[in-house]
């Protein structure tokens with residue numbers, strides 16, 4: 001088995017579920033896993049509020065950074081609008097914080113988000129779009145306002161360098177046995193149940209020697225999309241469209 005796995009934790013913000021995040025932090029520590037963590041600097045998405053605001057949130061982010069966790073900018077406020085799914089580079093969802101907005105608005109959002117990180121003396125290394133939806137204007141805004149060169153998203157086997165960004169693919173939401181490739185497993189600690197935590201522990205033991213952290217990858221690669229990466233994208237999209245159609249009927 002040559003496959004390598006990255007763990008990504010989504011939706012860290014001041015009102016996260018502290019109990020669940022403490023639990024996942026301790027599990028990851030026991031297994032020596034350093035994940036990517038998607039931080040929302042000014043969350044206004046009420047569905048994500050699980051606790052009263054934590055004044056020490058940014059101290060927590062700094063501690064994660066010290067532990068070699070990769071800090072990602074997860075939008076500005078996680079506020080969605082409806083979109084045509086096909087307008088995003090990875091058309092996973094019909095809602096977005098970024099897709100279809102003008103470049104000016106996207107620049108404003110990215111700038112405001114980045115400035116909160118900077119104010120707290122943390123420079124995010126990666127961009128993670130809420131609901132995986134973003135377009136070419138988002139990339140332009142990132143290029144104009146930040147030093148971020150890495151995006152955690154994409155339906156490929158390996159990281160690819162495209163449009164001046166390195167796309168670290170994100171294809172899984174649970175553990176799956178894979179023979180080769182780089183696989184990012186996206187978890188949402190806030191919504192994890194007791195059984196999910198137990199399964200996580202089991203799987204971390206099972207796939208023990210196959211976890212890496214973002215900085216273990218060659219981040220200067222100029223690897224272009226290969227035929228089999230395009231094939232992966234195509235099949236992922238077909239599977240997704242079929243699922244959406246079945247859900248509608």
Ligand SMILES: [Zn+2]
Nearest residue numbers: 010011130131
């Ligand atoms: Zn999110």
